[in-house]
Amino acid sequence: MSQSTAPARAGPSPAARRQSDRRTEILDAAERCFARAGFHRASMHDICGEAAMSPGNLYRYFPSKEALIAGICERNRTDAVASFALVDSAPDFFEGLAGLARHHLVGRTDAEVGLCAEIMAESRRHPDIAKLYQGIEHDIKERIAAMLRNAAERGEIRSDLDVDAAATVLMVLGDGMSWRRSVDPAFDAEGALPLILQMVHCLLAKKDNRAGNSAEPSP
Numbered sequence: 001m002s003q004s005t006a007p008a009r010a011g012p013s014p015a016a017r018r019q020s021d022r023r024t025e026i027l028d029a030a031e032r033c034f035a036r037a038g039f040h041r042a043s044m045h046d047i048c049g050e051a052a053m054s055p056g057n058l059y060r061y062f063p064s065k066e067a068l069i070a071g072i073c074e075r076n077r078t079d080a081v082a083s084f085a086l087v088d089s090a091p092d093f094f095e096g097l098a099g100l101a102r103h104h105l106v107g108r109t110d111a112e113v114g115l116c117a118e119i120m121a122e123s124r125r126h127p128d129i130a131k132l133y134q135g136i137e138h139d140i141k142e143r144i145a146a147m148l149r150n151a152a153e154r155g156e157i158r159s160d161l162d163v164d165a166a167a168t169v170l171m172v173l174g175d176g177m178s179w180r181r182s183v184d185p186a187f188d189a190e191g192a193l194p195l196i197l198q199m200v201h202c203l204l205a206k207k208d209n210r211a212g213n214s215a216e217p218s219p
Contacts, residue, residue, distance in 0.1 A: 023061055026051050027075060030068040035111040039065060039122050070132055073119065077136050080104070084143050093156040094205075098197055105177045105196070106189045117182035120175075141167050148204070157204040166203060173200070 029051035033042040044065065048058050062068045083100050090096025123133035144167040151157045173196055180187045 019061075023071070026053070026058060026061055027068065027071050030062075030065075031072060031115050032111055034069075034072075034118055035114040039069070039118055066126075066128055069119065069122070069129060072115065073132055073136055076116075077139060080140055081143060084147050087147055088150055093151045093154070094197075094201060097200065101174075101193060101197060101200075105174060105181075106193055108178075110181070113178050113181045116178050120179075137171070141171060144170055151204075155206075158206045161204065169203065170200065 026047070030042075030047050033046050033050050036042070037046070042065075044055065044058065047068070048055050051058065062071060083103055087093065087096035087100050090099070119129070119133060123130040141164075145163045148157065148161060148163040148166055152159050152161055152163070177189060177192065177196065181189055
């Protein structure tokens, strides 16, 4: 008796791939414009020039600057979710966490860091951006708490940890590092990272392991 095989799942069509690639190019161009000039000074015309496309074509993808900001925020959230999953699957929790910290706090470009500062500032002034930003922040915090809870259940960090409070502290540290990078050109994020990781190790490690090595993994 011959075995039936399921048909291979088709990937995105060429048109869908082109559309996705074009959206990525537009968001990249908008990030550069916003980081360089701020949300209010950067115009849709500037973004069209940066993306090398006509206004009519750009508006087919993103009808406003607010829609562009939403697209950038959603892309950042997707990147964060993927990086949290890598920590959960890492052979060692603290090595995975160090890799996560390096990716978000050191590896991001100056433009990306500056844009995060712009989004935080704009959320103070624009109700729609505030709602978007707060929703994403809530989602990220829940995912960090889940990551910590999973690590505690595996016995990799202390079991008596208040994961909600610890998630807040980790976000504060990340926001502080990003803000310092955005406002202080002399700030050495690479040099500060090992100290940040030591602080996090003291917060999360089990009592009998708090004096252990919390350095970053070797490349």
